[in-house]
Amino acid sequence: MSAEGREPQQASTAHGKKAWSPNHSTFSTNMAALIARAKKIRKEPLKTLAHLMDEDWLHESWKRLRKGASAGIDAMSAQDYAATLDDNVNNLRQKLLSGNYKALPVKRVYIPKSDGKQRPLGLPTVEDKIAQNAVGLILTAIYEQDFLPSSYGFRPGRNAHQAVEGVKAAIAQGKVSWVLDVDIQSFFDTLNHDWLAKFVGHRIADKRLLRLIQRWLKAGVMEEGKVTRSSSGSPQGGVISPILANIYLHYVLDIWVDKIVKPRMKGEIYSFRYADDILFCFQLQRDALKFQRALNKRLEKFGLKLNQEKTKLCRFGRYAKKNAALNQERRATFNFLGFTFYNGISRSGKYRTGCRTQSKRLSAAMNRVTVWCKDNRHQAVAWQARYLNAVLRGHYYYYGVTGNFPSVSAFYRHMVEVWRRYLSKRSQRAKLSWEKFNKMLESYPLIKPHLPKSIYV
Numbered sequence: 001m002s003a004e005g006r007e008p009q010q011a012s013t014a015h016g017k018k019a020w021s022p023n024h025s026t027f028s029t030n031m032a033a034l035i036a037r038a039k040k041i042r043k044e045p046l047k048t049l050a051h052l053m054d055e056d057w058l059h060e061s062w063k064r065l066r067k068g069a070s071a072g073i074d075a076m077s078a079q080d081y082a083a084t085l086d087d088n089v090n091n092l093r094q095k096l097l098s099g100n101y102k103a104l105p106v107k108r109v110y111i112p113k114s115d116g117k118q119r120p121l122g123l124p125t126v127e128d129k130i131a132q133n134a135v136g137l138i139l140t141a142i143y144e145q146d147f148l149p150s151s152y153g154f155r156p157g158r159n160a161h162q163a164v165e166g167v168k169a170a171i172a173q174g175k176v177s178w179v180l181d182v183d184i185q186s187f188f189d190t191l192n193h194d195w196l197a198k199f200v201g202h203r204i205a206d207k208r209l210l211r212l213i214q215r216w217l218k219a220g221v222m223e224e225g226k227v228t229r230s231s232s233g234s235p236q237g238g239v240i241s242p243i244l245a246n247i248y249l250h251y252v253l254d255i256w257v258d259k260i261v262k263p264r265m266k267g268e269i270y271s272f273r274y275a276d277d278i279l280f281c282f283q284l285q286r287d288a289l290k291f292q293r294a295l296n297k298r299l300e301k302f303g304l305k306l307n308q309e310k311t312k313l314c315r316f317g318r319y320a321k322k323n324a325a326l327n328q329e330r331r332a333t334f335n336f337l338g339f340t341f342y343n344g345i346s347r348s349g350k351y352r353t354g355c356r357t358q359s360k361r362l363s364a365a366m367n368r369v370t371v372w373c374k375d376n377r378h379q380a381v382a383w384q385a386r387y388l389n390a391v392l393r394g395h396y397y398y399y400g401v402t403g404n405f406p407s408v409s410a411f412y413r414h415m416v417e418v419w420r421r422y423l424s425k426r427s428q429r430a431k432l433s434w435e436k437f438n439k440m441l442e443s444y445p446l447i448k449p450h451l452p453k454s455i456y457v
Contacts, residue, residue, distance in 0.1 A: 027056045031141060038142040038203075045205035046142065053096055053134045058089045061133040065126075065239070072125035073107045073222050081126045092127055096134075099208065103128055103215040105222040106236045113364075122221065122236025132240035135212055139243045142203050147246065148254045153274035154242035160337045163274050164401060167281070167336060168353040170270040175283040176317045179341075180292060181334045183310035184299065187276040188241065189233045191248055192303035193217050199251045200244075216240060232303065245275055252302045253278070261291060272336070279336050281316075288313055316343065318351040338399070357399045357407035365395060366414045377422040385444035388415060392447045400451040409449040416446060 030052055037046065062085070067078040081088055095101040104125050110118040124132070140156065147155065152163040170176060197214070204210060220229035221236055234241040257271050257280075267283030269291070282288040292313060296306055314332035320343050333342045338361045344354035369391065376384060392412065400408055423440075424431035432440075 027060045030057065031137070034138065034141045035145070038145045042145075045201060045203050047205045049138055049204065049206040050097065050208035052138060053093065055089055055093060057137070058093055058130060058134055061130050061137060062089065065129055065133060070109070070123050071107075072123045072128065073104055074125045074127075076126055078126055088127070089130075092130060096131060096208075096212070099211070101131065101212065101215075103131075103212075103219040105220045105227045106238070108221045108223040108236065120236070122238070124235065124237050124239075128216070128219075129239050131212065132216060132235070132238050135209060136240045136243050138209065139200075139204070139240075139247070143243070143247055143250070146203070147250055148258055150254055150258070150271040151246060151250065151273050153277070154246060160274055160398070161401065163272050164337060164339060164355065167270075167272055167279060167341065168355070170272075170281050171317055171341075171353045172351065174270065174281070175268050176270065176281040177315065177319060178282040178285050178288040179314055179316040179332075179334050180280040180282065180288055181310075181312045181314075181336065182278040182280065182295070183307040184276050184278070185305045185307040187304065188236075188245065189230075190304060191234050191245065192232055195252075195302050196244060196248055199247050202251075213240070213244070242275060248302075249273060249276065249278075252298065252304070256298060261294070265291075274337055277337055279334075316341070318343075339401070339404075344403070352403075354403045355401060356404050357411075362407055362411060365411060369415050370418045373418045373422040377426055381423070381440065381444055384419070385446065388419065389447050391415075396447070396450060397452055400449075402451065405449065405451060408451070412446070412449045419446075 034049075034052065065078070067082075069078070071077045071080075092101070104127075106122040106124050109121050109123060111121055113119045144156065152158045152160065152166075171179075193214075196217070197210070200210065200213060216235045216238060217233075218229060219235065220227045222228075234244050254271070254273065257269075262269055265282075265284075265287045267287050268281075269283070269287060270281040272279045272281075280288075280291065282291070292311075299306060312334060314334055316332055316334065320332065333340050335341070335358050338358050339355040340358045341353055341355045344352050346352045369388075372387070373384075376387075392415065395411055396408060399411075420432055420434070420437045423437070
């Protein structure tokens, strides 16, 4: 039976009222059928997709949302929405299928950056996030059949560590001598709506889905009661923004590099993209320079622009030290996904590509810990220890890659020092000595620096 004709499962509540009971197997079945359909039909766009967003699909979308974010302009939190979840999901489904759904503007707030500046943050409503995630699941199922291996960001089964290891392997095993670190200026703010519609239209022909995407793109931003709309950019804070960004750059960059650029290169070329964080590795300098000129024109065609100050071409690889000396150049490094890559030597004397935490990222992480310890120094020690260990686990998980133990250890030492410093300021009495602090750590230990093996899975 089709998803449209199937009777929903129901369960009794304590009040005798029938409540919706999500059926994960139904969602999985529909998802598997959609994936099979996307694999089979490639030469024409897919129709009749909106009906997939039934109660099971929307419940799954809700389940996958992060529930801790602040409320949007309707002031409804995830907890408020969950109080009458079944009714809310059913109402959302009716609006989506009838065409009465309206995307609300995103609430704009600002959070402080480590350099003292303010970073804008977009807060969509809970209902918009559920709807966006539901459509995002459909887009992901379809476009995962098309996306290329060079794309790593916001894709199931792919992550930043795989991109980092891929870069290291390409440089160590290939004939790489030049690296181009690409920065697209304000990508998420300048993404062209008309081009995006054309790209999505290559694979999607369901008018209801296309209208929903257009509504989110044009919903605008509300700040201090005033709504500002734009003809470019992806939905701020929207859960659908990553997949839309991947679709855009899939057509603008990935396919172009794979099908057009690579066959015309004289030497080797490797590409790595995590959302709009992009890196290219070349064997020959003339290929790199030729590509950089072509890339400028390619991006301009689609309403994008290189940030010339942050885009960097540098000599790199196993012969970089020798060639840099011959050309009286400084030994170069480059940054990618929060890591600084450098040319190194293994214990056996062989070349290796090393990477350490980017200094800017490490400083920002240390500053956040300092501010937190200062602001929360009067809280219970056990509570502080739990939070700080959660921070350490996250830091070790992301930055704990081979060769980065010194940076990871530096972060741990900083945390130990600032925690002791601000615990010493809890009262006017004598400062907490290192002897007493170390004794306290026996009861409330902080996780020691380590490199988690799980990140390589």
